[in-house]
Amino acid sequence: MPNIQELKDLTTQVRRDILRMVHKVNSGHPGGSLGCAEFFVALYQDIMDRKDHFEMDGIGEDLFFLSNGHISPVYYSVLARSGYFSVDELNTFRLIDSRLQGHPTTHEGLEGIRIASGSLGQGMSVAIGAAEAKKLNGDSHLIYSLHGDGELQEGQNWEAIMYASAKKIDNLISTIDLNGKQIDGATDDVLPMGSIRQKFEAFGWIVIDIEEGNDIEAILSGMVDAKSKSGNGKPVCVLLKTEMGNGVDFMMHTHAWHGKAPNDEQLEIALTQNAETLGDY
Amino acid sequence: MKTYENTGNKDTRSGFGAGLTELGQTNENVVALCADLIGSLKMDAFKANHPERFYQVGIAEANMIGIAAGLTIGGKIPFTGTFANFSTGRVYDQIRQSVAYSGKNVKICASHAGITLGEDGATHQILEDIGLMKMLPGMTVINTCDFNQTKAATLAIAEHNGPVYLRFGRPKVANFTSENQNFEIGKAVKLTEGNDVTLVATGHLVWEALEAAKALHEEGISAEVVNIHTIKPLDDKAILESVSKTGCVVTAEEHNYLGGLGESVSRVLVKNNPSPQEFVATNDTFGESGTPAQLMDKYGLNSKAIVEAAKKAIKRK
Numbered sequence: 147m148p149n150i151q152e153l154k155d156l157t158t159q160v161r162r163d164i165l166r167m168v169h170k171v172n173s174g175h176p177g178g179s180l181g182c183a184e185f186f187v188a189l190y191q192d193i194m195d196r197k198d199h200f201e202m203d204g205i206g207e208d209l210f211f212l213s214n215g216h217i218s219p220v221y222y223s224v225l226a227r228s229g230y231f232s233v234d235e236l237n238t239f240r241l242i243d244s245r246l247q248g249h250p251t252t253h254e255g256l257e258g259i260r261i262a263s264g265s266l267g268q269g270m271s272v273a274i275g276a277a278e279a280k281k282l283n284g285d286s287h288l289i290y291s292l293h294g295d296g297e298l299q300e301g302q303n304w305e306a307i308m309y310a311s312a313k314k315i316d317n318l319i320s321t322i323d324l325n326g327k328q329i330d331g332a333t334d335d336v337l338p339m340g341s342i343r344q345k346f347e348a349f350g351w352i353v354i355d356i357e358e359g360n361d362i363e364a365i366l367s368g369m370v371d372a373k374s375k376s377g378n379g380k381p382v383c384v385l386l387k388t389e390m391g392n393g394v395d396f397m398m399h400t401h402a403w404h405g406k407a408p409n410d411e412q413l414e415i416a417l418t419q420n421a422e423t424l425g426d427y
Numbered sequence: 428m429k430t431y432e433n434t435g436n437k438d439t440r441s442g443f444g445a446g447l448t449e450l451g452q453t454n455e456n457v458v459a460l461c462a463d464l465i466g467s468l469k470m471d472a473f474k475a476n477h478p479e480r481f482y483q484v485g486i487a488e489a490n491m492i493g494i495a496a497g498l499t500i501g502g503k504i505p506f507t508g509t510f511a512n513f514s515t516g517r518v519y520d521q522i523r524q525s526v527a528y529s530g531k532n533v534k535i536c537a538s539h540a541g542i543t544l545g546e547d548g549a550t551h552q553i554l555e556d557i558g559l560m561k562m563l564p565g566m567t568v569i570n571t572c573d574f575n576q577t578k579a580a581t582l583a584i585a586e587h588n589g590p591v592y593l594r595f596g597r598p599k600v601a602n603f604t605s606e607n608q609n610f611e612i613g614k615a616v617k618l619t620e621g622n623d624v625t626l627v628a629t630g631h632l633v634w635e636a637l638e639a640a641k642a643l644h645e646e647g648i649s650a651e652v653v654n655i656h657t658i659k660p661l662d663d664k665a666i667l668e669s670v671s672k673t674g675c676v677v678t679a680e681e682h683n684y685l686g687g688l689g690e691s692v693s694r695v696l697v698k699n700n701p702s703p704q705e706f707v708a709t710n711d712t713f714g715e716s717g718t719p720a721q722l723m724d725k726y727g728l729n730s731k732a733i734v735e736a737a738k739k740a741i742k743r744k
Contacts, residue, residue: 265523277497
């Protein structure tokens with residue numbers, strides 16, 4: 147298992163991948179991707195017990211579902227750098243005939259992806275289904291999912307949140323990316339949701355906070371805690387407090403980079419803030 | 428002409444229930460989900476026999492479709508059950524992204540389709556679902572005509588790898604197809620031979636087409652009745668073969684003429700053998716409360732309407 151420095155180096159490289167991917171096609175979602183870079187690296191390199199090759203059914207391994215599919219750049223980068231497909235393929239992001247569609251999909255057979263996502267609010271239901279299948283199969287592995295905080299405005303989430311506790315889906319760890327921002331601005335301005343912790347608790351979930359959601363060590367210990375709380379008759383929610391655009395100073399503390407790519411000059415500045423570690427694709 | 432015997436009125440939804448019950452015994456990968464309509468969907472027996480493979484999701488259809496998609500990841504074959512309206516229009520985007528685009532092996536089983544749902548009225552009488560479902564890439568769309576065929580279709584779709592929309596209904600209708608029929612997805616069934624007009628029907632209108640053929644026969648008109656249980660993929664060949672012989676066609680369905688079986692048949696004919704066609708279908712309208720028979724009559728969805736349409740089509744040859 148990689149040590150902390152190796153995980154940090156990988157995270158920096160993932161940030162470079164994200165920036166270069168969206169810059170090349172002048173489209174995509176760098177803000178949320180950068181904010182979740184540490185989480186994805188921690189999940190795929192340490193937390194998840196997963197096979198080194200891809201099988202759709204995922205029997206005998208932990209599975210991950212990305213519900214807020216627009217942060218596909220970080221997903222693709224971490225999948226490629228975890229060995230699911232060639233890192234060179236990141237070069238094809240959002241191009242015609244690519245397997246790396248704007249939003250993740252199974253349609254082109256990209257290894258690592260088990261469901262299409264992008265239209266928001268559907269991922270938790272799918273994750274619950276996969277968790278139910280694991281229970282039926284007597285497979286004790288876990289299901290992980292990630293959702294945006296703004297995404298919780300979609301009603302289907304609350305159907306799923308209600309179901310998961312009612313039906314004791316305790317092999318599910320759903321993480322909410324609490325970056326407090328969405329396309330139109332601060333989540334509190336667009337549609338204030340009050341306390342997400344209290345809402346999940348009221349629905350019968352175990353809730354864990356990771357206050358430093360851009361700190362690898364904090365994520366690792368938080369997720370170990372989450373894992374230890376699984377299997378107790380309740381689903382587990384992780385509230386991951388992140389900074390959108392993390393690692394690039396001018397992309398932080400604003401929602402402006404939710405769905406906007408950097409220009410040539412901005413890319414150069416962003417890359418100097420994230421020196422190459424493992425080699426660019 | 429060949430005639431068919433009604434062995435006793437039965438509802439198509441009970442055919443689904445019987446098929447699902449049998450699948451429970453024969454295929455351990457089959458799981459079932461329901462959104463608070465177990466009795467209406469006739470899923471009671473499956474639930475009683477296999478509680479561990481049955482998921483009551485409550486009144487939450489979007490979540491049900493998502494859970495079904497997730498269950499396929501792990502090798503399960505989920506059958507979802509609710510009314511046709513809540514199986515399609517209410518959850519279109521969930522089906523589109525999590526099932527169809529994701530290529531998941533989910534069987535969306537929909538009862539109370541069409542106007543024969545009756546007294547509950549237009550809020551529940553979906554007449555647009557065939558169109559919605561046939562437009563989804565990769566979706567197989569099946570609308571069965573009686574109890575026996577619905578049971579056979581339920582068994583057949585478990586063996587088919589890919590998303591399926593199986594549409595059936597609420598009322599007790601004639602049961603006339605054979606009890607242990609082999610159901611072949613995408614294969615039309617020719618019920619009667621005829622030379623003057625082809626009657627292409629689906630769902631509850633198949634029996635009405637047979638009744639129409641009988642009435643036409645008495646007037647010296649020979650009608651060929653083709654039972655199209657699979658609207659997508661459509662059996663183009665069977666339709667073209669029949670129409671090349673008869674020279675005109677009536678399509679009959681319990682659905683809006685926009686987006687239904689009739690339009691699919693038109694596409695085939697226009698490309699290959701343009702021929703006069705008449706549509707027995709609802710005319711871009713919502714339904715209303717009433718008994719199934721009253722509604723079928725008022726909206727022109729019975730044997731009488733098919734007879735009139737057949738005469739019109741023949742005149743246009």
